[in-house]
Amino acid sequence: MKSAIIAIAAVLALWAPSALVTGWVEQAGTRLAEREAAEAAGEAPPTSAVAAVSNEEYCTPQLKVILRRVLQSCGLAQGGGGERGCQPATAAQVAALSGGDFNALFLPMAERAGVVQFDASSAELDASDRALIDRIFSDQQGASYFFVVARASPDGRAEMNAELSEARAAAVLTYLRERYDDPDLDREVGLLWLGEEFAQLDTEFCSWQRSGDAATCDPAELNRSAFLTWVDCSL
Amino acid sequence: MRTRIWIARGCAAVMLLAALAGATFAGTSTADFARHLDRDVHDLHCSLVPGAAAPPADAEHTGCRVALMSPYSSVQRDRYWGGVPVALPGLGTFAFLAVWAVFAAVRAGGFRLRHGVLGVLWWLLPVGASIYMGRLAYTELHAFCRLCVGIYASSAVGLVSALVMAFATRRSPGAAAAVRAHLAAGDDEAAGDEPEATAAQIVAPPSVWWSFPVAALTVAAPVAAYVGSLPDMSEYEGGCGTLASIDDEYDVLIPLSEGPVDAIEVMDPLCAACRAFEERLDASGLGGELGRRGLLFPLDSECNWMVRSSVHPGACAVSEAMLCEPARAGEVLRWAFENQESIMEAERARAGAAAELATTRFPYLRGCIGGVEVRSELHRGLRWAVRRELPVMTPQLFVAGRKLCNEDTDLGLEYMLRRLIASARSEAAP
Numbered sequence: 001m002k003s004a005i006i007a008i009a010a011v012l013a014l015w016a017p018s019a020l021v022t023g024w025v026e027q028a029g030t031r032l033a034e035r036e037a038a039e040a041a042g043e044a045p046p047t048s049a050v051a052a053v054s055n056e057e058y059c060t061p062q063l064k065v066i067l068r069r070v071l072q073s074c075g076l077a078q079g080g081g082g083e084r085g086c087q088p089a090t091a092a093q094v095a096a097l098s099g100g101d102f103n104a105l106f107l108p109m110a111e112r113a114g115v116v117q118f119d120a121s122s123a124e125l126d127a128s129d130r131a132l133i134d135r136i137f138s139d140q141q142g143a144s145y146f147f148v149v150a151r152a153s154p155d156g157r158a159e160m161n162a163e164l165s166e167a168r169a170a171a172v173l174t175y176l177r178e179r180y181d182d183p184d185l186d187r188e189v190g191l192l193w194l195g196e197e198f199a200q201l202d203t204e205f206c207s208w209q210r211s212g213d214a215a216t217c218d219p220a221e222l223n224r225s226a227f228l229t230w231v232d233c234s235l
Numbered sequence: 236m237r238t239r240i241w242i243a244r245g246c247a248a249v250m251l252l253a254a255l256a257g258a259t260f261a262g263t264s265t266a267d268f269a270r271h272l273d274r275d276v277h278d279l280h281c282s283l284v285p286g287a288a289a290p291p292a293d294a295e296h297t298g299c300r301v302a303l304m305s306p307y308s309s310v311q312r313d314r315y316w317g318g319v320p321v322a323l324p325g326l327g328t329f330a331f332l333a334v335w336a337v338f339a340a341v342r343a344g345g346f347r348l349r350h351g352v353l354g355v356l357w358w359l360l361p362v363g364a365s366i367y368m369g370r371l372a373y374t375e376l377h378a379f380c381r382l383c384v385g386i387y388a389s390s391a392v393g394l395v396s397a398l399v400m401a402f403a404t405r406r407s408p409g410a411a412a413a414v415r416a417h418l419a420a421g422d423d424e425a426a427g428d429e430p431e432a433t434a435a436q437i438v439a440p441p442s443v444w445w446s447f448p449v450a451a452l453t454v455a456a457p458v459a460a461y462v463g464s465l466p467d468m469s470e471y472e473g474g475c476g477t478l479a480s481i482d483d484e485y486d487v488l489i490p491l492s493e494g495p496v497d498a499i500e501v502m503d504p505l506c507a508a509c510r511a512f513e514e515r516l517d518a519s520g521l522g523g524e525l526g527r528r529g530l531l532f533p534l535d536s537e538c539n540w541m542v543r544s545s546v547h548p549g550a551c552a553v554s555e556a557m558l559c560e561p562a563r564a565g566e567v568l569r570w571a572f573e574n575q576e577s578i579m580e581a582e583r584a585r586a587g588a589a590a591e592l593a594t595t596r597f598p599y600l601r602g603c604i605g606g607v608e609v610r611s612e613l614h615r616g617l618r619w620a621v622r623r624e625l626p627v628m629t630p631q632l633f634v635a636g637r638k639l640c641n642e643d644t645d646l647g648l649e650y651m652l653r654r655l656i657a658s659a660r661s662e663a664a665p
Contacts (some may be wrong), residue, residue: 002341009337010445013330013453018460020262021269021323028272029466035273036470049627051620054540138607140614142540142621180611183484184618232540 052234054142058108059233066097066105068235071145071190099199106229112136112143113229114209115201116172117221120155123167125175128211133175136209136228143230146189148172151227153220154196162195168226169193201227239403243343243351246400250354250393251336257361257389258329264322264382265461268303272317272466274642279303279380299380304511304645306518307371312649313519316468321368323461325386327454328361332393334449339400342441351401353443357450358397361390468647472654474637479623481636487616488528489557489564496659498525501532501620501631504554504571505547505579509630512644513572519649524656525634529564531557531616532629538613541627547575549582549589551613552604556593558612559603570596635659 038044097105106113114136116129125133137146150169152161169191176185194200205227206217270277279299302308309318335357339346365387372379481499488499502509516522533550536542553571557564571578574592581588590604603609625631632639634655643651 005341006334006338009334010449010453013334013449014456017258017262017326017330017453017457021265021326021457022460022464024266024269025272025461025464025466028269029464031273031275032466035275047626049541051541051617051623051625051627053618053621134607138611138614140611140618141538142617180608181486182611182615184615 052142053144054232055234056108056232063105064233064235067145067231067233069096070192071235102199103201103205106147106149106227109229109231110208112139112232113227115205115211115222116168116226116228117210117212118168118224118226120153120224121164122224123164123171125171126211130175130179132209132211133172133228134179136230137176137180140230141232143232144188144234145231147227147229147231148189148191149199149227150191150193151200151223151225152196153223154200155220158196162193162197165193165195172226172228196223201225240343242403243346243400244340246396246403247336247340247343249396250339250358250400251333253389253393253396254329254333254336257386257393258326258333260382260385260389261322261325261329264303264380264386265320265326265457267299267382268308268317268320268322268646269461271303271646274471274640274647298376298378299382301376301378302372302380302383304515305376306515307368307375309646312646313653314650315462315465316650317646318649319458319461321364322382322386323457324454325361325364327457328364328450329389330457331446331450331453332357332361334453335446338441338446345440346400346404347440348401348405350440350443351397351404353446354397355394355401357446358390358394361386362394365390468650471640471643471647471651473658474634474651474655475640476638478633478636478638481633483528483619485612485615485619487558487612487619488530489561491527491529491565491568492522492525494522494524494526496525496656496663497635498527499530499633500527501530501625501629501633503533503535503547503550503629504531504557504568505550505575506534506629507575508644510572510575512630512632512648515645515648516652519652521649521652521656529557529568530619531613532620532625532627533613534627534629538610539617541617545582547579549578552582552587552590553578553593554613554616555604555606555609556590556597556600558609558616559600563597563599567593567597567600635662 035044114132116125116132118124118129140146148169150165150172152165152168154161173189173191176182176189182188200219201222203217203219203222205222210217210222212221267277267279306312307321309320312318335354339350339354342350368383369379369387372383478499481497491500531554533539533554534542534546535548535550536545537548538551538554553567556571557567560567570593578589578592581592593604594601626641628641630644631641632644632652634652635658637655637659639648639651639655
């Protein structure tokens with residue numbers, strides 16, 4: 001009788017743990033197989049998000065259409081090959097907007113934008129200009145495009161102002177090339193030079209980040225400038 | 236004599252209870268481990284009440300997870316996915332000790348000192364294992380799990396009972412005297428339905444040779460059952476996807492270790508999972524095989540637009556600190572891993588505190604963290620991830636461009652990483 005009790009205990013001790021362990025492992029195997037089947041059938045729950053460029057709320061379909069037009073027509077979405085930048089007439093044409101509406105596109109980007117102010121008849125960057133460019137450009141985050149929209153004040157001839165605004169845009173791009181070892185630069189930086197003809201900035205932009213004397217701001221100073229901004233839109 | 240027999244039986248009963256409790260704790264721990272064989276994340280039974288629902292994420296519960304995910308929770312990890320949980324032989328051991336306790340209770344009348352000593356030796360097995368594992372938990376993991384404590388306590392109680400039993404049997408009377416004393420006392424064993432057998436047992440103490448094969452079998456059988464029923468993981472041995480390119484076109488990957496097989500780790504210096512992954516990689520001994528480069532991917536909205544909130548506040552500043560001097564990034568990373576909680580706490584309390592802590596610890600970083608160059612470089616690193624459409628998570632490890640599945644970064648690390656390395660080596664061979 002006693003030997004039988006011990007034998008029963010021994011058999012139980014041998015059988016029960018093995019049976020339990022087999023059950024636990026096989027249950028896990030069954031769950032794994034079910035999950036694999038669900039994944040194969042496309043019924044698996046979504047996994048974590050995928051890294052992507054930013055796409056802010058202000059990127060409305062209408063804005064994207066205009067941006068796409070500007071990028072393609074002005075040679076900005078072609079990886080740096082060929083002509084870069086939009087001349088005033090082209091910009092107005094592809095934007096298909098009034099100057100005021102064109103400027104209004106950038107209003108949601110106030111935190112990401114700045115105005116590099118040049119001296120009259122100059123396309124030279126001074127220290128405060130470079131500091132502003134650095135501050136804005138280094139804060140790319142997930143933005144895909146960096147817009148440089150150069151202008152000139154209406155003083156002087158229109159042709160000369162067109163050339164001056166082009167030189168101002170080019171000065172910013174040259175500085176970026178020299179300062180940053182970024183292989184994406186040509187894919188990202190888009191230049192528009194508007195001369196005096198299109199989308200002059202009004203004093204609403206005086207409150208934005210600006211280089212130069214922050215105490216004074218008049219329309220002429222404001223438009224001797226290159227307007228910089230990252231555009232957080234995924235096109 | 237009779238008193239000694241009853242003391243021995245009492246000890247046997249306590250041993251039985253201790254063995255059953257130990258088996259329950261070890262079984263629950265094994266069940267928790269086995270549930271992870273479905274490659275998913277599960278709650279744990281982290282309670283001294285077997286089968287009780289998992290409590291909220293308190294310190295003890297964290298201790299259970301730390302213990303389960305530690306390299307010490309299983310053995311043979313490079314041979315079997317996840318390895319064989321150390322609690323599994325514990326389950327078999329306690330099952331055998333329960334049999335021994337039944338044996339001791341039934342045959343107490345025939346026990347001699349050598350029986351008691353053997354019982355002590357049997358119980359020293361779980362006690363020795365408990366001391367070893369407890370020391371690891373204290374010195375290496377700095378965390379205790381309740382189930383483990385239950386196993387330690389059961390082992391200790393069983394050993395004390397075995398010692399008392401050995402003490403009670405240390406001066407057993409001679410065989411003839413024992414029979415006489417037993418029969419005169421009208422002991423159940425003597426007066427029961429098997430008086431002859433009982434007398435024979437007392438005169439000839441019970442053999443214990445049976446216990447050795449039974450002990451071996453009760454430990455080996457569950458292990459064999461576990462290994463024999465493991466799910467097939469071969470489907471995942473090739474990894475989970477590949478990198479579009481392992482090139483460092485932005486010059487943003489920082490060197491982490493040297494080794495023959497190229498590897499890229501997507502990491503966040505303030506991510507606890509990254510720290511744990513680093514520890515597991517060290518413990519696996521496979522780190523030396525990998526020439527690792529790190530891509531900093533801070534889960535901190537201060538610089539990373541892909542996360543909506545700062546999961547790890549201060550991670551941007553610490554990442555910048557690593558990028559400032561890539562050759563010395565390792566020491567910044569070690570410091571960050573060691574101080575993750577305090578860095579995040581400081582940054583939560585005051586923006587910019589993480590950068591200050593880093594520059595205080597590493598003065599050469601002064602003037603670099605927060606600068607335009609390093610911030611731009613950090614963003615370029617994030618765009619490196621965007622171009623490859625990586626999941627927004629850390630850690631991720633790519634071995635020769637093949638991604639180690641996320642589910643294989645903990646329990647299955649040794650098993651899968653060894654196979655990925657072997658695969659990379661064979662592909663690289665001429």
